[in-house]
Amino acid sequence: MPIERIEVYLNDSAEPIQVLRQPPFKLKLDTRQLPDGEHLFRVVTHFKGGGLQEQRIPFKVNNLPDVMVQGLDEGAEVHGDLEVALRVGDPDIPVQPQRFPTALLTVAAVLILGGIWGFFALGPSSQKIIEEVAPPPGQTEAHGGEGAVAVDEALLAKGKTIYAACAGCHGANGEGGFGPALAGNQNLKDAQMILTVITKGRGNMPAQSQLSEEDVTAVTTYIRNSWGNSFGGVGAGGESKPAGEAPQAADAASLAKEGEGLYAQNCAGCHQPDGKGMPGTFPALAGNQNIKDKTFHISTVLKGRGAMPAFARLSDRELAAVLTYERVSWGNDYGAISEAEVKAAR
Amino acid sequence: MYRNDTVIPWFAILFAVALFWMSYLNGQHIAGLAGHTPEELSVGQIGLMAFGAVLFMYGFMGLMSNWLEGEELRPIRHFPEPSTAPMVAGIILVLLLTAMGGFYVRLLIYSAQTGHNPTHLQGGLFAVMALVIALLLATYKKFYEREEAVTEDEHSEVPW
Structure with missing residues (x-):
């Protein structure tokens, strides 16, 4: 409409x-x-x-702001002076009463919180708690439980010599590397397990079948009682024997003979006594065409390669011996390496 | 799905837990293969755990955002009313934080004096302190802070 x-x-x-x-x-x-x-x-x-x-x-x-009257209520009876506060503003905002004087609040907070902080920071009770919860390693047991245990010194010395072969993977001070750390390793508590692991191998660790029972005992004793470990002896005793004879022949045959002992100490742990290595983990040396190349062979042993550690700590003579041994053993016929060649590559 | 939905945060947390579980199983698997308990984390484990940590943090922030701001952010003025429970919680947390601060200083002095650094204890204590601070901030924002939400573009970036 x-x-x-x-x-x-x-x-x-x-x-x-x-x-x-x-x-x-x-x-x-x-x-x-x-x-x-x-x-x-x-x-x-x-x-x-x-x-x-x-x-x-x-x-x-509602164009004008409301005025709130504080200090005078409706119907209140009053006498004398009357103090009335008139508050003008947004009526939606509630007025926050000031409950405590700020200065008093600050002083109280500083005193109370400071007291609590001081009690924990400076008091002797915290020190006790920390000593309970996180004792310094020297104060109680090292990494054992039995405390300092008397161990056959001769066995220890022998074990140290044998351990040189293990140091390639486990580190010279048991700090680990390719293999797990031995320093502070709680698995070492179980001596029987360690003996089994050394003789039969486990995971990437090859079996050390070239070691005699006595050797195994010695090296087990050594790793259980070195670098802060204190797990005690293994049981069997044994006397020390020289680490290896050191023939002074200059020709390739005697070099190789000299290298045999060094190979057992330093290399056989991974590459195996028969030079066959462990497929997939440690390469075989027997029939390995790579080591035909002298430069490659020397630099690999001297400076390390991939997971293989460097053996620069060996002398030129020792390196020449072990390299020569590897080149003329297990069917290899790649010729000897002289001390001078190693020296030149160093 | 609104921007402050809890769906994505919950899934992020779920995935984070699954990743941590996977990294644990990964360790078990390695232990099985190696024949002994591995002493170090594998690269795979570290990767899974890093992703898990990031996802967990995202999820947690999302849930926190939902708790503090609500499912939907509407233009509103928020005047929290004074109440007892948050006040008590705040006081307890502040006392706890102060005590832990003192203890932490003691721990540092102890390390300096003995040369022995209990890193697990230090790290754990510091983490708990950070968590308490976060709780205090959240309590303040939720129960004490006056704030005004203005309208926001619904198709904004991911809020958390």
Whole structure:
């Protein structure tokens, strides 16, 4: 139905504040002209043909900030001087009462927290707790439990000599490398297990079948009682014997003979006494075409390669001997390497 | 799915736990192959654990964000009402933090004096202290901070 006109009234006035006759039916109302409080917005629409519709919309004007009165309640009885605070602002924000004086709060916090901090930082009880929980290694047991155990010195000395062959993987001071660390290794507690691991091998560790029972006992005793370990002896005793004779021959045959002992000490642990290595882990030397090349062979042993450690600690003479031994054994026939050649490569 | 949903954080935590479990099984597997307990972590384990740690952190931050800000971020002014429980929790945490701070200093002095560094204890204590600080900050933000959230683009970047 077409609209004839729209009259807009405010509150109960008889005169409309605006009459709209055509679209757009829009008007602007400045609420600042109205007092804060309840008002009524009335829209009376006249349709062509005599129809009439009235809409009433109550609303609230709030242009001025509220004033909150503190210090005087409704109906309160008062006498004498009266202190009244008038707070003007956003009525939505609650007023936070100041419960404690800030200075007092600060002093109390410093005293209480400082006391607690001092008790833990400076008091003797913390020291005791720390000593209980984390004792220094020297104070109690080393890496054993039995404390310092008397071990046959001769056996230890022998074990140390044999261990030189193990040092390639386990480190000269048992710190580990390709193989696990032995210093502080709690698995060493079980002597029987260690004996089995040495004689039969385990995982990447090859069986040391070239060692006699006495040798195994000696080296087990050594690793169980060195570098801070103190797991005690193994049981069997034994006397020390020279690590290996040192023939002074200059020719290839005697060099190779000299190298045999060194090979057993330094290389056989991984490459095996028969030079066949362990497939997939330690390469075979028997029939290995790579070591035909003198330079490759010398530099590999002297400087190490991949998982293989360097053997620079051996003298030129010893290196020449062990290299020669490897080149003329197990069917190899690659010729000798002289001391001078090693010296030149160093 | 809204930006502060808990679905992604929960899955991140689930994956993190699965990765840690996998790295544990990896260690077991290596131990089985090697015939003894490996003393060092393998590279694979370290990788899995690093991914797990990152995912766990993301998930945790997501859940935290959900707890602090709610599922949906609407424009609102937030005036927390003073209440007792957060106050008590805050006081206890502050006392705990102070005590641990003192103990930590004692631990450092002990290390300097004896030359013995109990790194496990130091690291653990420091981690707990950091956690307590995080809890205090979260408590403050949740129960004390007045804040106003303005409307944000729903297609913003990942919030956490």
